[in-house]
Amino acid sequence: MTPITDPRDRLIVALDLADVDAARALVDRIGDAATFYKIGYQLGYNGGLAFARELAKRGLKTFLDLKLHDIGNTVEEGVRAVSDLGASFLTVHAYPQTMRAAVRGRSGNLKVLAVTVLTSYDDADAAEAGYALPVSALVAKRAGQARDIGIDGIVCSALEAGPVRTAIGPERLIVTPGIRPAGAELGDQKRVLTPGQARAAGIDHVVVGRPITGAADPRAVARAIVAEMGEA
Numbered sequence: 001m002t003p004i005t006d007p008r009d010r011l012i013v014a015l016d017l018a019d020v021d022a023a024r025a026l027v028d029r030i031g032d033a034a035t036f037y038k039i040g041y042q043l044g045y046n047g048g049l050a051f052a053r054e055l056a057k058r059g060l061k062t063f064l065d066l067k068l069h070d071i072g073n074t075v076e077e078g079v080r081a082v083s084d085l086g087a088s089f090l091t092v093h094a095y096p097q098t099m100r101a102a103v104r105g106r107s108g109n110l111k112v113l114a115v116t117v118l119t120s121y122d123d124a125d126a127a128e129a130g131y132a133l134p135v136s137a138l139v140a141k142r143a144g145q146a147r148d149i150g151i152d153g154i155v156c157s158a159l160e161a162g163p164v165r166t167a168i169g170p171e172r173l174i175v176t177p178g179i180r181p182a183g184a185e186l187g188d189q190k191r192v193l194t195p196g197q198a199r200a201a202g203i204d205h206v207v208v209g210r211p212i213t214g215a216a217d218p219r220a221v222a223r224a225i226v227a228e229m230g231e232a
């Protein structure tokens with residue numbers, strides 16, 4: 001794993017916005033307070049993949065949160081197709097067949113992250129979806145499978161960072177959404193920690209969307225989150 005030397009790289013800002021114009025305006029407003037941006041479904045389906053290339057050309061890091069999950073051939077070719085966009089991270093769901101296919105399709109500097117259990121899920125949501133295991137056990141099981149398959153990092157809640165680190169070792173990445181500055185609205189997130197708590201738990205990167213995108217001063221919120229996580 002490349003060590004993080006710039007503390008700003010720990011924060012990944014989720015660009016969950018309607019279109020590229022809105023995303024570009026937010027990135028410009030945040031300026032040098034953030035270095036890493038995530039593009040998910042909302043922007044990805046509306047010009048976001050080309051925008052990822054634009055951000056990479058500007059020297060910014062990008063995370064394509066596409067959460068791929070399909071038959072192996074489709075996942076493998078899908079990962080191959082996005083490998084040249086200049087992104088740092090791409091997500092797939094943490095199903096063994098899917099993860100093996102993603103590893104086959106991965107190339108260049110792109111790191112594939114496996115989404116274990118969405119941070120909007122608690123044990124009742126997992127049971128409703130048909131899983132017999134509680135969330136913590138499901139996350140640990142999927143993290144171990146991801147390690148064995150050769151995935152580069154794990155997406156989970158910071159609440160699970162300790163057991164996940166034990167499962168995957170020091171080299172692979174832990175990337176955590178479900179992050180809220182103290183007092184911020186949780187929205188639909190259920191497994192939540194603050195940026196400082198997440199950092200203390202041993203994560204590599206936090207993902208933060210609405211607390212920044214919905215702020216009157218997104219640059220100030222981004223700066224405060226980076227400061228709360230401390231030195232690189």
Ligand SMILES: O=c1ccn([C@@H]2O[C@H](COP(=O)(O)O)[C@@H](O)[C@H]2O)c(=O)[nH]1
Pocket residue numbers: 014016040065115117118119120155156177178179187189207208209210211
């Ligand atoms: O388990 C997961 C996986 C991905 N996400 C994504 O992260 C951001 C979080 O946004 P907030 O506005 O800070 O809640 C969003 O893009 C999700 O798609 C996640 O939340 N949980």
